[in-house]
Amino acid sequence: MTHDIALRTEDLEVTYTGNREVTALNGVSVDFAANKLTAIIGPSGCGKSTLLKSLNRLHEIQPNAEISGDVYLGDESVYDTDEPLPEIRRRVGYVPQKPTPLPVSIYNNVAYGPKIHGDHSKAELDDIVETQLRKVNLWEEVNDRLDAPGAELSTGQIQRLCLARSLAAEPEVLLCDEVTSALDPISAEQVEETLADLKSEYTIVMVTHSMEQAKRLADDVVFLYLGDLVERNDARSFFENPQNERTREFVKGHTAVEYDDADGADESEPESTTAQTVSAE
Amino acid sequence: MDPTTDHGSNAETTRPDRLGRRLVIERLSSYWLIGAGLFAVALFGLIVLTLVQQSIPIVSEHSLLEMLTSANWDPAQEEFGFLPAILGTIYVTVLSMAMGTPIAILAAIYIAEYAEGRMKVIVSSFIDVLAAIPSVIFGLVGLVVVVPFVGDYLAPAFGTHSIGLGIVTVSLVMAIIVTPFMISLSVESLEALPDELREASLGVGATKWETIRSVLLRAAGPGIFSAILLGFGRVFGATIVPAMLIGGQTAVPGSPFDAGETLPSLIVNDFGELMSIPITQSALILVGLLLLVIVWLFNFGAMLVRRRLQRRWQY
Numbered sequence: 094m095t096h097d098i099a100l101r102t103e104d105l106e107v108t109y110t111g112n113r114e115v116t117a118l119n120g121v122s123v124d125f126a127a128n129k130l131t132a133i134i135g136p137s138g139c140g141k142s143t144l145l146k147s148l149n150r151l152h153e154i155q156p157n158a159e160i161s162g163d164v165y166l167g168d169e170s171v172y173d174t175d176e177p178l179p180e181i182r183r184r185v186g187y188v189p190q191k192p193t194p195l196p197v198s199i200y201n202n203v204a205y206g207p208k209i210h211g212d213h214s215k216a217e218l219d220d221i222v223e224t225q226l227r228k229v230n231l232w233e234e235v236n237d238r239l240d241a242p243g244a245e246l247s248t249g250q251i252q253r254l255c256l257a258r259s260l261a262a263e264p265e266v267l268l269c270d271e272v273t274s275a276l277d278p279i280s281a282e283q284v285e286e287t288l289a290d291l292k293s294e295y296t297i298v299m300v301t302h303s304m305e306q307a308k309r310l311a312d313d314v315v316f317l318y319l320g321d322l323v324e325r326n327d328a329r330s331f332f333e334n335p336q337n338e339r340t341r342e343f344v345k346g347h348t349a350v351e352y353d354d355a356d357g358a359d360e361s362e363p364e365s366t367t368a369q370t371v372s373a374e
Numbered sequence: 375m376d377p378t379t380d381h382g383s384n385a386e387t388t389r390p391d392r393l394g395r396r397l398v399i400e401r402l403s404s405y406w407l408i409g410a411g412l413f414a415v416a417l418f419g420l421i422v423l424t425l426v427q428q429s430i431p432i433v434s435e436h437s438l439l440e441m442l443t444s445a446n447w448d449p450a451q452e453e454f455g456f457l458p459a460i461l462g463t464i465y466v467t468v469l470s471m472a473m474g475t476p477i478a479i480l481a482a483i484y485i486a487e488y489a490e491g492r493m494k495v496i497v498s499s500f501i502d503v504l505a506a507i508p509s510v511i512f513g514l515v516g517l518v519v520v521v522p523f524v525g526d527y528l529a530p531a532f533g534t535h536s537i538g539l540g541i542v543t544v545s546l547v548m549a550i551i552v553t554p555f556m557i558s559l560s561v562e563s564l565e566a567l568p569d570e571l572r573e574a575s576l577g578v579g580a581t582k583w584e585t586i587r588s589v590l591l592r593a594a595g596p597g598i599f600s601a602i603l604l605g606f607g608r609v610f611g612a613t614i615v616p617a618m619l620i621g622g623q624t625a626v627p628g629s630p631f632d633a634g635e636t637l638p639s640l641i642v643n644d645f646g647e648l649m650s651i652p653i654t655q656s657a658l659i660l661v662g663l664l665l666l667v668i669v670w671l672f673n674f675g676a677m678l679v680r681r682r683l684q685r686r687w688q689y
Binding site for chain 1: 490491568569570571572573574575576577578579580581584588589592593595686687
């Protein structure tokens with residue numbers, strides 16, 4: 094099973110030089126297959142978001158980020174290039190973690206990208222807006238109030254609006270940063286369904302905290318640990334037959350650790366109260 | 375069970391005391407906080423009441439409409455026309471806001487979105503320093519620098535004549551005073567915006583300027599708007615600079631280069647010698663009341679607009 098590679102990093106190293114120097118990515122080389130959904134998983138603070146944002150150079154809005162290595166979009170370098178940054182970011186779109194509507198109407202949230210990138214007639218824009226909102230399963234819910242502010246929607250609807258906004262710029266790759274983590278379970282499910290619909294058409298790279306979500310959605314999985322690439326594999330092999338010891342622990346331990354914590358908290362409470370009574374005495 | 379009951383009885387003897395004391399303090403705290411809040415309201419009420427009560431003599435002798443529209447201010451002849459001062463105030467406010475606002479917004483964008491590292495620290499601390507300088511110092515510098523500049527260069531450049539003191543001079547100096555103030559507040563509201571907003575816009579391929587123009591300025595709009603209105607309030611109520619630089623002419627200004635009077639400078643320039651005449655005192659207090667009502671209306675309107683905008687875009 095060989096696939097076209099839409100995007101790949103080569104020895105990507107990102108260091109934040111703030112008050113203290115933090116290396117967020119430690120020479121990561123990884124491929125992202127075209128028209129597939131790749132999930133980036135790993136513990137918090139292991140460089141998932143940094144990897145994601147470095148794919149379209151969005152981490153550069155942080156003043157202290159230093160980078161070496163490169164990212165290739167197809168055959169073209171993303172860092173060593175004459176192509177203007179906005180065009181790179183149009184081709185590699187980004188959806189933030191927090192559902193973030195632009196301070197404009199629902200219609201203009203979707204039309205934002207197209208209006209910037211081309212001269213469209215009103216009819217063309219109407220068409221784009223409808224197409225993109227249908228793609229994210231939002232059209233039926235909002236077509237009667239396209240002029241209302243985007244912020245009036247529910248968070249789940251806003252997140253789908255954000256997806257539509259990104260898609261309207263006609264990206265080749267879509268970067269999703271934990272797009273369901275701020276949502277209630279039902280909205281999260283709707284966004285997941287939308288992503289599942291979209292992944293045959295777009296190359297999607299998604300950061301997620303949820304192993305379950307990665308299992309449900311991902312074609313490929315990339316596992317990062319403390320800035321290092323531990324394993325990259327197709328989802329089935331990754332979860333059923335992890336190659337690396339650390340992956341095995343993470344895949345197995347992740348859920349187990351959560352249950353342990355929850356049980357432990359329940360049990361330890363009465364224990365500690367008795368302990369306190371004794372010590373007070 | 376023995377040790378627990380022992381422990382329990384021990385707790386029973388100490389707890390009511392301690393808890394009781396804590397609850398008394400809790401209840402008292404709400405009283406004195408309410409008291410402090412009410413005190414502020416009462417103070418405002420007292421000021422308004424004093425001004426209203428003291429304005430009654432002049433209002434009962436002269437028609438309010440006539441005073442507001444009459445151009446003749448001559449307390450010795452019992453002529454109390456506020457029009458020159460009203461026009462002067464409007465001139466100064468409009469001119470200095472017209473000069474200050476665009477500069478303030480551009481500078482705020484530069485500091486919040488473009489400046490980095492040392493440069494950002496240096497520029498923003500200088501702006502904070504400027505905002506903290508007492509107005510009277512700006513008045514002095516204005517006398518030495520801006521007055522000759524307006525009299526010798528600016529007025530001739532506009533093909534007119536000026537003694538240097540006048541509405542334009544005050545407007546220039548007031549613009550210099552309020553701009554840093556408006557910059558600081560606008561920078562704050564830009565920097566309070568979540569980074570996701572920038573990422574969302576840049577992430578569909580917008581340029582930095584497009585992001586600023588169509589996303590950030592709109593989202594920070596309510597904050598920038600109230601910064602401008604607060605600046606407006608400061609110019610409108612400014613006292614010492616107009617008193618020093620406007621030239622104290624109670625005639626309807628023919629051009630912005632003329633000397634004039636603003637409502638606050640009218641009070642300051644006249645209260646010393648004329649307060650001894652009760653009717654003049656009442657007239658000046660009416661001016662004060664007018665000032666208070668207008669400033670209050672503006673703050674109130676600003677609050678309403680800001681709320682509306684905020685509710686609409688939720689930033």
